[in-house]
């Protein structure tokens with residue numbers, strides 16, 4: 249398969265409540281309206297086996313084993329997710345939009361959990377091989393606003409704070425810095441979007457980036 253035939257892999261990253269799932273749904277609707285096939289998925293999860301691991305990870309039952317054990321379990325979920333869902337979809341040439349991916353491990357278990365980057369790089373390589381997102385949208389928001397949005401969402405859904413939402417303000421502010429640092433290290437892959445604006449504005453900014461990167465080149469290639 250040539251590079252042009254392979255699908256496009258777009259990930260959404262950022263702290264809790266920044267609007268990742270909302271924006272992922274908006275972008276999926278836009279791409280579908282353009283006549284493109286889209287697969288939406290999330291991490292941890294995306295396949296039945298990975299969703300089972302998600303339950304354990306978010307329950308906090310693995311937390312006492314430490315961040316390295318958590319990182320290993322996130323990687324285990326990712327192996328199944330990439331093998332069974334992401335790689336086959338990309339091979340079919342469709343767009344895959346994923347709510348969180350490897351950058352979340354780098355930020356949560358690495359920058360905040362203290363697992364050393366070389367160990368994480370080995371786990372990442374084992375789980376995803378050479379697969380890298382074509383584009384990563386990093387939604388940036390002061391942590392107070394993200395936590396307020398997450399609390400509002402919990403009130404609406406009746407869900408309790410999960411293992412990571414329950415961490416303190418310093419943890420969440422550190423996460424924000426960690427995602428911004430990843431964007432600085434990989435500016436070609438990552439786009440930071442201001443997420444405090446109204447969600448329609450954020451959606452428009454994301455559409456513009458995706459149109460410019462992928463749709464205009466697809467249209468040009470088809471001519």
Ligand SMILES: Nc1ncnc2c1ncn2[C@@H]1O[C@H](COP(=O)(O)OP(=O)(O)O)[C@@H](O)[C@H]1O
Pocket residue numbers: 263264265266267268269270271397398400401443444445446447448450
């Ligand atoms: N730009 C925005 N302004 C205000 N509220 C928002 C915005 N984007 C999302 N929300 C709301 O904030 C909550 C968290 O959004 P969500 O997309 O679930 O975030 P995430 O997936 O990053 O945790 C939801 O209730 C959503 O409706």
Ligand SMILES: Cc1cn([C@H]2C[C@H](O)[C@@H](COP(=O)(O)OP(=O)(O)O)O2)c(=O)[nH]c1=O
Pocket residue numbers: 262263264265266268269290291292306322348349350352353354356357412413
């Ligand atoms: C994918 C991934 C997620 N996580 C964490 C981030 C989130 O707190 C949680 C996933 O929960 P989720 O509800 O999907 O995220 P959000 O609250 O932003 O909507 O798992 C990691 O710690 N490492 C990882 O590799």
